[in-house]
Amino acid sequence: xxxxxxxxxxxxxxxxxxxxxxxxxxxxxxxxxxxxxxxxxxxxxxxxxxxxxxxxxxx
Numbered sequence: 523x524x525x526x527x528x529x530x531x532x533x534x535x536x537x538x539x540x541x542x543x544x545x546x547x548x549x550x551x552x553x554x555x556x557x558x559x560x561x562x563x564x565x566x567x568x569x570x571x572x573x574x575x576x577x578x579x580x581x
Contacts, residue, residue: 526575529568536560 539557546553 523571523575525571526568529564529566529571532564532567533561534564536562536564 536557536559539553540561541557543553543557
């Protein structure tokens with residue numbers, strides 16, 4: 523359950539960063555791109571946690 527919550531939280535934060543920081547310029551990385559990466563990683567983490575929970579319930 524903790525993995526699902528963490529993944530959903532990361533995905534939400536990533537989408538917020540991705541949608542709100544298009545015009546922000548930083549010296550090294552674009553916050554817009556960091557937000558997109560966080561959203562993808564968070565969604566993947568939540569998906570893998572759901573799959574693991576499903577496999578655990580199936581046993």
